[in-house]
Amino acid sequence: MADKKEYKVVGTRPIRHDGVDKVTGRALYGADFHAVGLLHGRVLRSPHAHARIKSIDTSRAEAHPGVRAVVTAKDFPEVEDKIADLGEGAANLKDLQDNVLAGDKVLYKGHQVAAVAAIDPHTAEEALELIDVEYEVLPPVIKVLDAMQEDAPLLHEAMKTDEMGEKADKPSNIASHFQHKQGDLEKGFAEADVVVEHEYTTETVHQGYIEPHNATALYNADGHLTIWCSTQGAFAVREQVSEILQLPVSKIKVVPMEIGGGFGGKIQVYIKPIAAMLSMKTGKPVKVLMSRADVFEGTGPTPGSYVRVKMGATKDGHITAAEAYLAFEAGAYPGSPVGAAAFCVFSPYKVENGQVDGYDVVVNKPKTAAYRAPGATNAAFAAETVIDEICEKIGMDPLEFRILNSAKQGDIRIDGPPTPHVGFVETVEAAKDHPHYSAPLEGENRGRGVASGYWPNFGMASSVAINVTADGTISLVEGSTDIGGTRAAIAMQAAEVLGIPAESVTPSVVDTDSVGYTAVTGGSRTAFATGYAAYEAAQDVKRQMVERAAKLWEVAPEEVQFADGMFSTVNGKEQEIDFKGLAARLDETGGPIVGRGTANPDQPGPSIGVHVVDVEVDPDTGKIDILRYTATQDAGKAVHPSYVEGQIQGGAVQGIGWALNEEYIYNEKGEMTNASFLDYRIPTCLDLPMIDAVIVEVPNPGHPFGVRGVGETPIIAPPAAIANAVYRAIGVRLKELPMSPGRVLKTMGKI
Amino acid sequence: MPRKVHVQTTINGETAEFLCEPRQSVLEVLRDVLYLTGAKEGCNNGNCGACSVILDGRLVNSCLVLGAELEGKSLETIEGLAEPDQLHPIQDAFLENAALQCGICTPGFIVAAKALLDQNPNPTEHEIRYWLAGNLCRCTGYDKIVRAVQDAAKTMSSEVSA
Ligand code: FES
Ligand code: FES
Numbered sequence: 001m002a003d004k005k006e007y008k009v010v011g012t013r014p015i016r017h018d019g020v021d022k023v024t025g026r027a028l029y030g031a032d033f034h035a036v037g038l039l040h041g042r043v044l045r046s047p048h049a050h051a052r053i054k055s056i057d058t059s060r061a062e063a064h065p066g067v068r069a070v071v072t073a074k075d076f077p078e079v080e081d082k083i084a085d086l087g088e089g090a091a092n093l094k095d096l097q098d099n100v101l102a103g104d105k106v107l108y109k110g111h112q113v114a115a116v117a118a119i120d121p122h123t124a125e126e127a128l129e130l131i132d133v134e135y136e137v138l139p140p141v142i143k144v145l146d147a148m149q150e151d152a153p154l155l156h157e158a159m160k161t162d163e164m165g166e167k168a169d170k171p172s173n174i175a176s177h178f179q180h181k182q183g184d185l186e187k188g189f190a191e192a193d194v195v196v197e198h199e200y201t202t203e204t205v206h207q208g209y210i211e212p213h214n215a216t217a218l219y220n221a222d223g224h225l226t227i228w229c230s231t232q233g234a235f236a237v238r239e240q241v242s243e244i245l246q247l248p249v250s251k252i253k254v255v256p257m258e259i260g261g262g263f264g265g266k267i268q269v270y271i272k273p274i275a276a277m278l279s280m281k282t283g284k285p286v287k288v289l290m291s292r293a294d295v296f297e298g299t300g301p302t303p304g305s306y307v308r309v310k311m312g313a314t315k316d317g318h319i320t321a322a323e324a325y326l327a328f329e330a331g332a333y334p335g336s337p338v339g340a341a342a343f344c345v346f347s348p349y350k351v352e353n354g355q356v357d358g359y360d361v362v363v364n365k366p367k368t369a370a371y372r373a374p375g376a377t378n379a380a381f382a383a384e385t386v387i388d389e390i391c392e393k394i395g396m397d398p399l400e401f402r403i404l405n406s407a408k409q410g411d412i413r414i415d416g417p418p419t420p421h422v423g424f425v426e427t428v429e430a431a432k433d434h435p436h437y438s439a440p441l442e443g444e445n446r447g448r449g450v451a452s453g454y455w456p457n458f459g460m461a462s463s464v465a466i467n468v469t470a471d472g473t474i475s476l477v478e479g480s481t482d483i484g485g486t487r488a489a490i491a492m493q494a495a496e497v498l499g500i501p502a503e504s505v506t507p508s509v510v511d512t513d514s515v516g517y518t519a520v521t522g523g524s525r526t527a528f529a530t531g532y533a534a535y536e537a538a539q540d541v542k543r544q545m546v547e548r549a550a551k552l553w554e555v556a557p558e559e560v561q562f563a564d565g566m567f568s569t570v571n572g573k574e575q576e577i578d579f580k581g582l583a584a585r586l587d588e589t590g591g592p593i594v595g596r597g598t599a600n601p602d603q604p605g606p607s608i609g610v611h612v613v614d615v616e617v618d619p620d621t622g623k624i625d626i627l628r629y630t631a632t633q634d635a636g637k638a639v640h641p642s643y644v645e646g647q648i649q650g651g652a653v654q655g656i657g658w659a660l661n662e663e664y665i666y667n668e669k670g671e672m673t674n675a676s677f678l679d680y681r682i683p684t685c686l687d688l689p690m691i692d693a694v695i696v697e698v699p700n701p702g703h704p705f706g707v708r709g710v711g712e713t714p715i716i717a718p719p720a721a722i723a724n725a726v727y728r729a730i731g732v733r734l735k736e737l738p739m740s741p742g743r744v745l746k747t748m749g750k751i
Numbered sequence: 752m753p754r755k756v757h758v759q760t761t762i763n764g765e766t767a768e769f770l771c772e773p774r775q776s777v778l779e780v781l782r783d784v785l786y787l788t789g790a791k792e793g794c795n796n797g798n799c800g801a802c803s804v805i806l807d808g809r810l811v812n813s814c815l816v817l818g819a820e821l822e823g824k825s826l827e828t829i830e831g832l833a834e835p836d837q838l839h840p841i842q843d844a845f846l847e848n849a850a851l852q853c854g855i856c857t858p859g860f861i862v863a864a865k866a867l868l869d870q871n872p873n874p875t876e877h878e879i880r881y882w883l884a885g886n887l888c889r890c891t892g893y894d895k896i897v898r899a900v901q902d903a904a905k906t907m908s909s910e911v912s913a
Contacts, residue, residue: 016849023846024842026789208889209853210799258853260856484852484890649892678798682887
């Protein structure tokens with residue numbers, strides 16, 4: 001087990017290796033890529049939420065001057081009906097293909113229908129208007145509970161519910177229903193002194209990364225396809241494009257450019273196969289870019305949901321039973337994160353009698369994609385506000401309640417397996433001890449709320465190679481695209497092993513031909529798992545360097561030790577040389593050294609966050625202001641504390657946006673009416689105070705430095721914490737997200 | 752295709768000439784004609800600030816200005832901030848404060864911060880937040896960005912007084 005240790009490099013705050021490129025505008029993101037002879041692609045999207053495609057006539061577009069190619073679903077090869085694992089959720093490849101270019105039906109406004117390559121972007125846009133599509137418009141269904149009705153319009157006429165493993169006999173929009181159960185629910189509720197039950201709804205929200213999706217593809221006459229793009233996972237792109245276009249993976253090279261945010265939304269492919277198809281038809285490199293409206297209307301949001309939670313507790317604060325009903329909108333194709341929601345909903349707590357039912361339901365909205373702790377935020381909004389009400393009823397401090405009920409390692413979870421090693425109690429205590437929690441909060445319409453968020457984190461495969469350079473530095477080659485400073489966090493773990501400064505590592509994120517398989521940057525896994533692979537690669541280097549030192553001194557390798565950056569002999573011969581010195585002598589001791597490391601660690605270690613927030617509600621307008629915000633979180637061991645704080649702050653603010661403003665607004669035709677950053681309002685810096693991020697370190701036994709993933713957890717608690725604070729401020733409990741001014745006034749009975 | 756227009760302007764202190772379509776924005780000209788890709792497109796309709804540039808001393812969204820309007824004007828972009836051997840103090844402050852995660856918003860924030868500090872060398876936290884409200888960042892929660900601008904203001908005013 002990793003103890004609480006002090007390290008030389010891990011835990012320090014060096015300047016990130018890609019920093020200068022990123023502050024000077026030199027870093028090349030996907031849309032910055034340029035190639036000689038480049039064509040520009042644009043995509044035609046469905047204007048309808050639900051319609052049958054009767055015909056597509058591309059002839060006028062093809063004849064437009066400057067147009068080089070047009071593609072539709074007819075250009076796809078046949079694919080099997082098969083499920084592929086995409087890292088943060090699985091998808092059916094036929095659905096994936098159908099989502100990339102619609103076949104018989106369009107299933108949401110913004111669904112991709114056809115695409116054009118032309119000599120410049122404006123010509124491509126003009127040509128889109130010359131594609132004639134005849135639609136038979138069908139009634140849409142937008143909300144999860146409506147879609148579950150027997151007489152709801154069906155998106156997929158042949159889809160039947162997978163009812164706890166059995167296929168139902170009638171078609172339905174409910175793709176699946178599963179159930180987890182533990183103990184005796186009835187007995188649990190009978191033992192309770194207080195039972196609280198409420199219904200909650202949340203609206204569709206978007207990841208909102210600032211960089212729209214992009215892809216440039218070049219298909220060569222020799223059958224090799226290269227794709228330059230922003231993605232969370234170059235290998236995941238390779239896999240999906242390979243399946244969609246039926247090309248062998250060995251013929252596809254994906255070059256990950258810098259990426260401008262993803263949060264789970266840049267794993268699924270949308271325009272990458274289209275760029276490839278357009279290049280196949282033209283023989284030229286083709287760049288396809290999305291507009292902001294395309295991003296909102298055509299790419300993975302996170303689901304709207306209906307959640308019902310019932311919990312019982314004794315007067316002295318012990319949870320006796322808990323029940324959740326979770327119905328999630330999958331969007332146009334099955335695959336919402338309801339599974340993860342079911343996993344997380346009661347995870348921080350020991351619940352002996354529990355039941356969780358999950359429903360995955362299709363609606364006429366874009367196919368949902370992962371979004372930072374997918375599913376957990378929707379679930380926690382319900383469970384964590386029910387807990388708050390229980391605490392109020394029994395007169396217990398909400399943080400004490402959480403300590404009292406915290407699940408310990410080995411406690412059986414509702415879904416079966418035991419709770420892994422967690423740092424929940426330590427994290428709650430950090431929140432309790434923080435001056436914020438005990439600071440007086442004065443003034444009218446002000447209140448303080450708390451909530452916790454749990455995320456299991458992921459491991460998965462990563463590969464790293466290290467080359468030792470004669471000047472005593474190393475170059476580190478990895479396959480995890482760097483969304484938030486992971487080059488530094490990975491490099492630092494190798495530096496720690498080799499006793500060299502972080503600055504002596506040159507990390508590069510490379511293409512799929514140049515590094516071993518590496519799963520997506522997602523699931524909070526990168527600093528943890530790719531960091532683990534870097535640790536292994538550095539150990540491999542160390543082992544080889546020890547052999548070289550032994551050769552140099554003509555002793556057995558067992559007689560050489562390495563500590564504090566020094567190789568030395570153990571047996572009093574008083575020979576020593578540092579890493580740099582030995583690196584300069586590789587030539588004379590046998591040539592270059594290349595270290596390799598792969599990892600597929602299975603103990604990612606859950607990360608729990610506890611948030612404390614003060615709000616003020618304007619009783620006339622219903623607007624909620626955030627006055628003060630503190631987020632504590634268990635990071636296991638923070639490799640680069642500044643970027644860990646950054647994750648906590650950024651995640652908390654995404655959660656604040658979800659809580660207060662963000663939602664897809666639909667009209668009766670099922671059209672999203674606010675597909676711009678003006679109308680879909682994400683938080684600006686003027687909406688916020690400083691976010692106090694408090695790192696708690698309870699080392700993860702599943703990692704050599706004790707690291708836990710940190711990226712996803714911080715988004716989970718904010719909506720519940722804010723709702724609890726609003727209750728303390730104005731005495732009403734909000735059960736709908738977002739808690740926009742209109743909803744606040746409605747709940748207050750003012751409109 | 753519409754006939755292109757010839758434009759002569761100053762970019763980062765140097766004379767620049769280019770041909771552009773009348774419908775092309777300054778952002779398109781910078782990125783697609785001059786290959787200055789430091790200004791980013793996040794929305795193309797004035798709502799994110801990723802394309803921020805300074806035009807004749809004023810902070811503007813380059814996606815909202817036409818390329819042809821640059822005739823006779825002077826433009827500052829992110830590419831012009833650093834000296835060959837030294838970053839601008841705002842750039843240094845962003846690195847020191849870890850004020851970027853993915854970095855796509857960073858050029859826009861740095862240019863916007865420069866426009867602020869050019870006219871208000873000692874802004875309060877509220878003035879910084881008010882000024883930067885036109886720039887969206889989805890990664891950082893803004894905390895470290897605001898601190899970076901505060902630090903840069905301190906460094907720059909001490910450089911001036913020194
Ligand atoms: S791209 Fe110009 S403001 Fe967003
Ligand atoms: S750092 Fe990613 S949007 Fe600001």
